[in-house]
Amino acid sequence: VCPSGALFFGPREDIEKYRREKPVNEFQFGRQRVRTKVNIMTAPENDVLPIDIADFLPRETPDMHPRPGARPGAPDAADAAIWNEWNSGPAELATAPE
Structure with a gap:
């Protein structure tokens, strides 16, 4: 296949x-x-x-307050989401930019 x-x-x-x-x-x-x-x-x-869920917590950046349990350098699971910058809310999901 x-x-x-x-x-x-x-x-x-x-x-x-x-x-x-x-x-x-x-x-x-x-x-x-x-x-x-x-x-x-x-x-x-x-x-x-x-599977350690902490491995998927967002990375810490200098401009954000560290969350308890966040690991520096951990991958951000949100990066894999389909929610892109071009949409600011659920109403925009139906109209993707061309």
């Missing part, structure tokens, strides 16, 4: 044969473990993929 192999649709056993990574569908958020229908390839030694 995907020439790069990034997406795979087929039996789990097939992907396990051809990839050195291991598919996991359990994620650890602090003390809570979540099982999904989605598998992500990870290192062979991982049975669960730990």
